[in-house]
Amino acid sequence: MDLWEKGWFTEVSELWPNQRASFKVEKILAHEKSKYQDILIFKTVSHGRMLALDGIIQCCEFDEFSYQEMVSFLPLNCHFSPKRVLIVGGGDGGVAREVSKHPLVQTIEQCEIDGRVVELCKEHMPFMGVGFSSPKLALHIEDGIKYIENHKNEFDVIITDSSDPVGPAVCLYTDDYFAKLKAALKPKGIICSQGGNAFNYSQEIRELIQVAKRTFSNVAYSTTNVPTYPSGQLGFLLATNDNTVNFEKPLTVFNDKQREEMKLRYYDQNVHNASFQLPLFVKKTLNL
Template sequence: MSQSHIDRTWFREVNTAWDGYSVSLGIEEILYDEKSKYQDIMVFKSTSFGNVLVLDGTIQCTERDEFTYQEMISHLPLNSHPNPVKVLVIGGGDGGVVREVLKYSSVENVTLCEIDEKVIEVSKQFIPSMSSCLSDPRVTIHCGDGISYVTEHTEEFDVIITDASDPVGPAEGLYELTFYEKLKNALRPDGVICCQGETPWFDLPLIKNVIGYCRQCFPTVEYALGNTPTYTGGSIGYILCGTNPARDLKIPIRHFNDVELDAMNIKYYSPEIHQSAFVLPRFVKKVLTEEVNIVI
């Protein structure tokens, strides 16, 4: 369980599951600190990473490095689908994933399903670089439970992106087998999903379990890694699944060149990054592909 500590001018993210480790950021000013119906929400202005959104003591995003995560969790699945038209984003009330999805001209509708309306409100106020896109006419906002939403919408979406926080509180059900079964049912033919995949430095048992659930539901399942400095361990994983067994999710469909990437304001993702993200460290690959004991 995560807890936040304010130590004079420092914010410390401490998780009881990560003994002896914490992430710390210098605080310039606390901008917002309230409890919503679902969780504690805090925003502070950091000394070097801009405004920081914290939910239940866990850093969700910072203005300085948020693009690393938003681009990967969005462009990995979008660039693994031949023609994404209708996209569902579960979680992600800060708007970062929606912002990236809207960069594809083929996308006609993006539904944001966020359980906590307060996250959307706070993000609009304090992180407009991420949330201003939510006013785009192609965006539909549904404030409610993601599991219930996908249950009620079958064969409707080309791509589903689950921008979930850690598996505690309102996000706990997003890491269970039944959820991935419902995700598959909500996809159109040739559909793709991408889920936040935690960090192998601290969460390998959980990652292994979720990968196992996904393999029961999808013919193609892959795990990718990217770098986000303010996330625990400095890295974050992405679980990519597809319904088309003939499609290699590790190979991007569109090979954007530098001019196109600049026009889309993409700063981290590229076709080369797409392919290299699936080249895993040996200790991760062994755990996810073989029956071995998890020891780090």
């Protein structure tokens, strides 16, 4: 089906077959097929610049910060000393941008399989692509799973910035992948993965939580608001084998000056805590 009609882009996906989202397009900035996927970057009238991969919206200028800040600072601020961080995915640069702000982070390794996403986001979405310019960052254009296999007991925090736990990214939500994450972490390390939408994927999220619990002894689930995503909500799965960690209470709390200097727009310690306060239907369906 043609997704373009009279200057509108429409997101149509088998993942949510009974709903669509449309945005009025001001200008197409880049469109090409890489070795891995169709990459489209365009400027919308209402939501600024937007990235779509294989026709699915990944992020946009209007609300990307609510996801990037939360997926980064939820795990980082629960770790007592997050010096060494690994990002799997994140080709738009947003997670690298946020992780690099953290005062305790010293080095960041990032594995993104599609180098064209990185280059196009640097050029056309600089508000996110700026993350790749961090002196803390070493970027690897390769398969993140293979990278993890070759790096044991190295990382304090591993953030998996991927698409939903259904469809093409399902390999990043398996027992095998979580076992590899565990092996790559230091003993008190923490992982954080994009955790799907509780309105649309409650069964898949429940299974994901069970996968995590088979590998880690301390597992939690939180949410954030991202209006552009289906149903406007997105979750995060956090896990560690350090049972002293209380994910609801951050060990690092940014003061007003730090938040201003870091240009935070969504995350603070109150939002951190509130993100784990789940609606009744979510707790029931996810068995939490």
